[in-house]
Amino acid sequence: MEAVVFFVAAIGALGGAIGVIAMRNPFYSVLALIIHLFSLAALFLLLTAAFVAAAQVVVYAGAVMVLYVFVVAYVGGGGESAWEPIPGQRLLAPLLAIALFVELSIAVLGSALKSLESHGADTATGFGDPAAIGRLLLEKFLLPFEASSILLLLAAVGAIVLAARRREADA
């Protein structure tokens, strides 16, 4: 059962990722990314990370993707030209990606980590639920938590500064 769910979610995640880079229209790319994010949430559930899965669906596939859809609707999906600035880019890029994947696989499989071949450590029933994550965030990782909230605030201010209409300057 677990294997079936894993393979369905893995195919969904991989298909979504390929859809993102294969679609000509950016709007369809965003929709493919939403499929990818939902499949990843299923994988997180398999790894007993309930809170991360919920945050993935609500925050990522919900809020962040709505932002993308709005900007795609505002900017419009223009087709890309087939012009290649570097000769052979369409041939070299897949070769580089395959080389990177092989390298990463060698690094992981050659690491001789015994527990990689296991199902993971034995965990208690409350592993990865919101209570446990919340306790970690507010006790052990309080400083990174506050730093990330300041970072979010700065990003919001930066986006307003970047995208706001400057009437006097542009006129």
Added chain:
Amino acid sequence: MNITWYIVLSSLLFATGVLGILLRRSPMVILLCLELMLNAGNLALVAFSRMVGNEQGQVFAVIVMVIAACEVVVGLGLIVAIFRRRLPLNVDDLRELRG
């Protein structure tokens, strides 16, 4: 399922994101491919957290989500600013900073 499966899937997704960044020219799709790479990293973090039996990796994954949200907000702000100035939305045409 063994943890190895998750790690190999994560590196496959990361390579797909790299491929997209190398191939596509629209800044919007490049941002989406960055999301793919960040999510591949998230999957590896959660898988290793399950392997060790410690929730701290999941906290890392949540922080990575925050970073991704910031990156989206600033990136989309840049795209809207580029669009407002009627510059081409193509990373090969926006090359004034190249020496």
